[in-house]
Amino acid sequence: MLPRIAALIAGLGLTGLAQAAATHYPLTVDNCGMPQTFAHAPERAVTIGQAGTEILYALGLGHTLAGTSLWFNNVLPEFKAMNDKVERLADNDPSFEAVVGKRPQLVAVQFEWMVGAQGVVGTREQFDELKIPTYLLPSDCEGKDNLVGADGTRLQAFQVDSIYKSVSQLAEIFDVQDRGATLNADLKGRLDSATAQLAGKDLSNTSALFWFSSADLDIDPYVAGRQGVADFMLRTLGVRNVVESTEEWPTVGWETLAKANPTWLIIARMDRRRFPADDYQKKLEFLHNDPVTRNMDAVKHDRIIVLDADAMQAGIRLFRGLQTLSAAFASGKAAQ
Template structure:
């Protein structure tokens, strides 16, 4: 989910349903034994060279996105903890996820993470591996624990400001696939990684070919009815927009999740509203039901085209996150366009 989501928490389908799941796979590696598992790997990761001397056996996923990638690679038997959950686990991964201890629903403390004696830690957001999150990469390194940060939150992105960062380059699924390849290489399950990527790619291609839209405008509302967070041009919602040939009415902003007034939203009058159906309770209008009630009662929004036509697409917060769940977002939006009669 967007980094702002994580900060606010801290402060206060068959293939369609989600998956590729290699969760039943076991063993130390793809067709390999101890010799391959002992092989060292060095990965260039968000400006840091990460050296993992041996395939991790006690890994921790500090964000849900990282956890679901690792579980999809069939690594539950090599995980000793997860943290920072914002939605129910991806469909098809329930049994694998139940085998891994949850250290915290929100951010686990550094001490709690260390208590499970990890030999590797992965995170989805820069914030998680910094002050205010779990701990810095340097603190982990001092204790000999290599860390991996999702390149989706650093490649072509400036996180130096107070918000959720600004995209200097549009995110693509290639970056997500690169994360899968990195983790598969670190755990010596490269074949599983390629199988996962192939399946995700096929799902996106199928959804995109079925949508075939023509000049349909869309807006992505993540949270907050008072000062709503809308998606800018180039994050995970931008991937959905591009893959389906849509037009984001706020494509003129490179901020990840800018706060935009309702008068401006109404003026841009999107054809479709993609809204976050969140399970947290830290802001106004978190659930989809709350958002729809607001849209249909507020004098500024109730006459918008998408509201009058009830063209709502409900996504989990994680579906708006730059990870394997973005593919679920592509599929759900594509299916809704067909139901709305907006696909050619």
């Protein structure tokens, strides 16, 4: 259990959170329109996506993981010892055979493009045929069409409640509801502290741009669109996203972005190396040397925030990311 969560219980007298009713099996969970039934708490699980992996670690369920995959950053320090005991099936997308070969009783999936109608790993029906339940994080299916755009298009704004829902449902599946309630209390506390730090600060004229990566540094970058997870972070803190597309991570030309001239640039730091721009140092070098980007106010005045890529995703790191952004917006100083 996270030290912060344990302290939260002791300091706030939240011992009542540990009184949640036990799960009654068989349990059926409606997940992204596909009911999934569990005869008992899964004893072996595989995760496809870092967000789901770290949620399970935060719930104290690392011992159930037989394999993980799809990592953007190194695991959070408090989970390193736990993570070192779990086989990494792939840094990016694993094969269908590698996943089912672990004989999982649950496959937790961060993105529908990994396991879905056009899943690069497989479809949910393929897993269902093998009687392997799949759990897709609701944040990537609720109010979103993943068949439009490279990373899907939001039909409505991302709701942070979808993360709390993931925590609660996974906790129920594994019969650790008390841990789920405690984790959600911690996450909500982090969100509240981030917004409180900006109380009374006028950010009505403040704007920002999230740069996730680029397939190559000399072509249009992948940036955060409206209504997605990164946009939620800005809206929560009262900052405007200069990108208007409703795609999750559309590509937009630097000339257009430079014309929008955001107050802040937020760039993703990754440990994966799928694209050249996954390296945040190369992002910084590009921004300071490209004839278009080097004249942007955020570059000239060093208003560039380096944020872990997984903090821009729908998982527990999002709340830490909010706190990082809030501190920078409050002080006017970049965070790295």
